[in-house]
Amino acid sequence: MRIGILGMERILRIASGLIILGLVVELISLAWIHPLAFTLFAFVGICLIGLGILIYLAFLVLVVSLPGETRGSPPTP
Amino acid sequence: MELPGMLIALIVLTIVLAAVFFVRPSITAGAAGKVLAFGALCILPAICLRMGLTTHLERSEQTKFCISCHAMETYGKSLYIDDPSYIPAQHFQNHRVPADMACYSCHADYTIYGPLKDKLRGVQRIYVQYLGTPSKTIQLPGGYHNRQCLRCHLGARSFDANPIHVALMDSLKSDEMSCISSGCHDMVHNGGNLDDLKMWSPGQ
Numbered sequence: 001m002r003i004g005i006l007g008m009e010r011i012l013r014i015a016s017g018l019i020i021l022g023l024v025v026e027l028i029s030l031a032w033i034h035p036l037a038f039t040l041f042a043f044v045g046i047c048l049i050g051l052g053i054l055i056y057l058a059f060l061v062l063v064v065s066l067p068g069e070t071r072g073s074p075p076t077p
Numbered sequence: 078m079e080l081p082g083m084l085i086a087l088i089v090l091t092i093v094l095a096a097v098f099f100v101r102p103s104i105t106a107g108a109a110g111k112v113l114a115f116g117a118l119c120i121l122p123a124i125c126l127r128m129g130l131t132t133h134l135e136r137s138e139q140t141k142f143c144i145s146c147h148a149m150e151t152y153g154k155s156l157y158i159d160d161p162s163y164i165p166a167q168h169f170q171n172h173r174v175p176a177d178m179a180c181y182s183c184h185a186d187y188t189i190y191g192p193l194k195d196k197l198r199g200v201q202r203i204y205v206q207y208l209g210t211p212s213k214t215i216q217l218p219g220g221y222h223n224r225q226c227l228r229c230h231l232g233a234r235s236f237d238a239n240p241i242h243v244a245l246m247d248s249l250k251s252d253e254m255s256c257i258s259s260g261c262h263d264m265v266h267n268g269g270n271l272d273d274l275k276m277w278s279p280g281q
Contacts, residue, residue, distance in 0.1 A: 008102075012098055012114070012118075013098075013099055013102055015118055016095040016098040016099040016117075017099055019091070019118060019122045020092050020095045020096060023088050023091055023092050023095070023122065024092070026088060026125060026126075026129045027085065029129075029133070030081065030084070030085065030133075033139065033145060034142070034145045034146075035145065035146055035202075035203050036203065036207075037133070038136070038137055038142075038199075039203055041129060042200075045126075045129065046130070049125070049126050050126070053119055053122055053123060056114075056118040056119055057119065
């Protein structure tokens, strides 16, 4: 499997996007005290943030396992 | 509505930092960027998650959380019945249970996995309420256990000094006879008949 720098950047974007989305859901759920807010946080917020963190951790593993030349700085024009 | 200020600030900070990596993921090329990314995409979100979970679990123990459900409104109102023979009202009005955690104090399952079971049951009820057909009367699964009462009353002077309690102690402890049996403390929420009852307003 070959993942270049652009692919890595995409993975990082997906991870940060999921985390942002999950945190926004958490913010919304904290705005009111209701069982639905709890459910929203428990089933949507936790899943999004958890998935984002997992993808980021997978990204770290991929970065370490990649050959040296692909690990360095982003592509320069 | 009280908002946990520190948690909100932390969430906003994490969103801002994560947004930086969303817009410019190439920052992670440098050593400082890698450290910042680890903080912004792993440590901080995990802290936000943990704090959010704690906040939501604490909120779910509050009386206003329980009675925010339409189906629970009448049970919430029953706490204001102006009649000391109504056990929940008497406990709530005289602060025999914390007023802001009245439902939780008497209905939480105080066993090892009790809180988890309670949450799963709660989620089931939300599912039935919004996606299924809710039943007209709310039934406590397994009935009302004496341990909910005995947790506070057992060992209390007034409870132990009562000859009826002493005579029935074994049956009460083994749940053979319910505390809310007919003829004993049987006046509970009475959800369907509140209009005919006199209500208490705090500060009266």
